[in-house]
Amino acid sequence: ETGVTQSPTHLIKTRGQQVTLRCSSQSGHNTVSWYQQALGQGPQFIFQYYREEENGRGNFPPRFSGLQFPNYSSELNVNALELDDSALYLCASSLIGTRTHEQYFGPGTRLTVT
């Protein structure tokens, strides 16, 4: 186990609704990244937060937004849900400024949009 937790495990929403996914980073980590993994695909980078500021963003529209809190937990918010948003959402924590470099992933939240 990596020490990264995510909630909820599964979620079903209707098109047009809004959703908030939560992530608790591994103890001591200062960076969280969010990825979207569609069925049969590799994870796609959504964005990264370092010390509560966005530190890079992938090719996702503004309706995908995030927050990182002082305790390094994080939220991913998606507004105006679309059917194509159905995917496994993964968060990963890491420690910028060290020689470790790898990211540690949580188990993911499975979002289904109907």
Next chain:
Amino acid sequence: AQSVAQPEDQVNVAEGNPLTVKCTYSVSGNPYLFWYVQYPNRGLQFLLKYITGDNLVKGSYGFEAEFNKSQTSFHLKKPSALVSDSALYFCAVRLNFGNEKLTFGTGTRLTIIP
């Protein structure tokens, strides 16, 4: 821009035989390379990484990978496959500067046949 190619969607290997899962990458600059494994209904688990130094890197569960700069490859290998190695394997790349955005391949499903 950075990209990863995993040319084989599926690799089947007999238990006890050596296995190879292929990965090639494209990046402008020096890469950091990673292998992750994903078991059903689970997040990604870190296996190994290449940052710098020796081209042959060793990781968890007896896996190793060889960095080949001229061929821009980072193939995952194991001398003797176990049935428990059956899973989905992802290769990922990031730049050695800037944010820690990982770019993943589409994954290779490894099946070890008893």
